[in-house]
Amino acid sequence: MLRNYHVTFVGAGSMAESIIGGLLSKELLAPEQITATNNSEKERLTYLSDQYGINTTSDKEAAVGKANIVVLAVKPKHVEEAISDIQSVLGENQLLISVLAGISTAYIQKLCQKEIPIIRTMPNTSAKVGASATAMTPGSFASKQDLAVSQSLFQAIGTVTTLEEGKLDAVTGLSGSGPAYVYYIVEAMEQAARETGLEEQEAKELIIQTLYGASKRLQNTDKSSRELYKEVMSPGGTTEAAFEVLESHGVQHGLQKAIERAVKRSEELGVSSKTPTSS
Numbered sequence: 001m002l003r004n005y006h007v008t009f010v011g012a013g014s015m016a017e018s019i020i021g022g023l024l025s026k027e028l029l030a031p032e033q034i035t036a037t038n039n040s041e042k043e044r045l046t047y048l049s050d051q052y053g054i055n056t057t058s059d060k061e062a063a064v065g066k067a068n069i070v071v072l073a074v075k076p077k078h079v080e081e082a083i084s085d086i087q088s089v090l091g092e093n094q095l096l097i098s099v100l101a102g103i104s105t106a107y108i109q110k111l112c113q114k115e116i117p118i119i120r121t122m123p124n125t126s127a128k129v130g131a132s133a134t135a136m137t138p139g140s141f142a143s144k145q146d147l148a149v150s151q152s153l154f155q156a157i158g159t160v161t162t163l164e165e166g167k168l169d170a171v172t173g174l175s176g177s178g179p180a181y182v183y184y185i186v187e188a189m190e191q192a193a194r195e196t197g198l199e200e201q202e203a204k205e206l207i208i209q210t211l212y213g214a215s216k217r218l219q220n221t222d223k224s225s226r227e228l229y230k231e232v233m234s235p236g237g238t239t240e241a242a243f244e245v246l247e248s249h250g251v252q253h254g255l256q257k258a259i260e261r262a263v264k265r266s267e268e269l270g271v272s273s274k275t276p277t278s279s
């Protein structure tokens with residue numbers, strides 16, 4: 001439990017909820033140590049306070065004023081507006097943790113107009129079940145202590161990799177968006193299972209255990225992913241037949257290109273946030 005901390009989430013969407021859910025279920029923070037605020041959607045704040053017992057308020061300045069840690073969790077296109085709304089109450093004794101794709105610590109620093117410590121992170125929605133793969137990097141004014149506190153917050157909800165800021169866009173395309181790629185593949189598996197006669201619940205159990213087993217196997221072996229899928233293939237068998245179809249549709253190439261596009265998009269978000277035409 002992190003005592004004597006109050007963490008305020010500026011932005012109360014999917015990512016904020018995933019982190020809040022994870023922190024509470026790991027009991028790193030008590031509900032009364034957390035406040036969430038957003039721009040306008042009052043029902044969302046009511047839902048979060050009912051669901052998690054946390055404090056919520058539409059008064060952004062009050063929410064930020066009482067925090068020692070502020071987690072910025074708005075969309076990249078709202079970064080200027082969100083920081084401008086809270087700039088007057090942000091203090092150099094607070095720690096600002098950003099989860100925004102593409103937005104650099106230098107840019108956030110500039111918007112804050114203060115030497116506030118900033119940690120840029122890229123978690124993913126598996127935070128909600130304590131299994132985020134989070135990468136983080138410290139900004140210019142972040143101390144070792146600020147980094148350590150941020151690491152312990154995110155370690156409570158998964159793994160933490162600390163690396164240089166230049167790699168954060170690559171991380172965003174890989175593991176920030178990563179859960180979505182997996183769910184997309186699962187959707188195809190579900191559809192195929194339905195088409196070939198399995199009940200929804202039967203398929204669900206089998207798919208989840210298959211993903212879990214493959215993930216655990218990857219964790220516990222020195223073998224490459226190629227060696228692992230070759231292990232599954234019997235000559236002339238079902239997997240080989242399946243791979244012929246995957247190859248003919250360029251599935252692996254498509255996934256690789258998709259991740260590269262996501263990385264590029266993260267870079268673009270960083271650039272477009274600095275122009276008035278950002279979307």
Ligand SMILES: NC(=O)C1=CN([C@@H]2O[C@H](COP(=O)(O)OP(=O)(O)OC[C@H]3O[C@@H](n4cnc5c(N)ncnc54)[C@H](OP(=O)(O)O)[C@@H]3O)[C@@H](O)[C@H]2O)C=CC1
Pocket residue numbers: 010011012013014015016037038039040041042044060073074075076078081082083085099100101122123124125176177
């Ligand atoms: N979703 C994901 O898997 C991941 C997301 N991220 C990053 O997290 C950030 C949030 O994403 P996500 O949660 O999906 O987005 P959502 O759209 O779900 O949530 C955005 C939140 O920001 C609020 N907001 C908008 N403007 C302001 C403002 N001026 N002041 C305060 N709050 C404001 C919105 O409030 P209202 O509804 O009232 O407008 C909403 O609660 C993004 O920057 C994204 O890059 C990072 C890793 C993974």
Ligand SMILES: O=C(O)[C@@H]1CCC=N1
Pocket residue numbers: 101172176177
């Ligand atoms: O789609 C997005 O932009 C965010 C960043 C990583 C995951 N979701």
